[in-house]
Amino acid sequence: MNASRRTALFSVAASAALALSLTACQSGEGAKAEGAAPVAKDTASAAVSAPASASAAGTSGNTGTGAGTAVGTAHKSDSGSAGAKKGTATPLCRAQDVKVSAERQDGPPYTHIILTARNTSGHRCEMAGFPRIQFLESHKQDVPSVAKSKPAAPTVLNPGDPAFALVKLSDGGVDEDNEVVTAFQLVLEGDSTVVAVDSSAGGGLAVDPAKTLTGYWTTELRNGADDF
Numbered sequence: 001m002n003a004s005r006r007t008a009l010f011s012v013a014a015s016a017a018l019a020l021s022l023t024a025c026q027s028g029e030g031a032k033a034e035g036a037a038p039v040a041k042d043t044a045s046a047a048v049s050a051p052a053s054a055s056a057a058g059t060s061g062n063t064g065t066g067a068g069t070a071v072g073t074a075h076k077s078d079s080g081s082a083g084a085k086k087g088t089a090t091p092l093c094r095a096q097d098v099k100v101s102a103e104r105q106d107g108p109p110y111t112h113i114i115l116t117a118r119n120t121s122g123h124r125c126e127m128a129g130f131p132r133i134q135f136l137e138s139h140k141q142d143v144p145s146v147a148k149s150k151p152a153a154p155t156v157l158n159p160g161d162p163a164f165a166l167v168k169l170s171d172g173g174v175d176e177d178n179e180v181v182t183a184f185q186l187v188l189e190g191d192s193t194v195v196a197v198d199s200s201a202g203g204g205l206a207v208d209p210a211k212t213l214t215g216y217w218t219t220e221l222r223n224g225a226d227d228f
Contacts, residue, residue, distance in 0.1 A: 111168060
């Protein structure tokens with residue numbers, strides 16, 4: 001083979017090899033570019049989602065388990081405690097908490113008695129309202145109360161303390177409507193338990209059902225308010 005033919009064949013072979021090399025390089029770059037695109041996309045997605053996650057974490061820190069919740073809980077607890085203190089009410093005295101007795105208030109014809117209810121329990125309680133008294137089996141209506149005798153403040157009893165209620169029996173004198181009562185019953189406000197009161201001392205009480213009245217429970221009898 002002559003020299004010119006060999007040179008020509010070498011040139012063709014070199015050109016072909018160069019073309020293949022270029023094609024391979026282009027093909028590799030193309031693959032690399034195609035492979036890089038998803039990476040760039042993922043990186044962009046991560047870059048976008050990262051601030052959102054940070055924002056969500058920041059929100060959670062302020063309103064979830066962060067200091068904001070602790071402060072809010074403490075405030076709620078404090079206000080709840082204050083409310084509990086303000087709203088705490090003294091329980092009403094029940095029949096089992098007191099001992100009730102009756103005593104004549106004046107001389108013959110004994111138109112009034114004083115009821116005394118002493119707190120025999122080990123706790124404070126309130127003698128609310130007035131005693132619901134029934135003197136006679138033949139008269140089931142409660143003795144009416146006198147509004148002016150209602151105290152301005154609740155009648156709260158510590159253990160051992162007494163409360164008083166003035167009760168009118170009649171207008172006095174000899175009256176055919178009077179009936180002798182040696183025992184009567186009453187109930188306290190907020191309690192349906194019947195309290196029996198012995199009034200047999202001195203031969204009993206002369207009661208006119210049409211004239212009876214009762215005052216409210218108070219810590220002491222007061223002139224004027226308890227005159228009826």
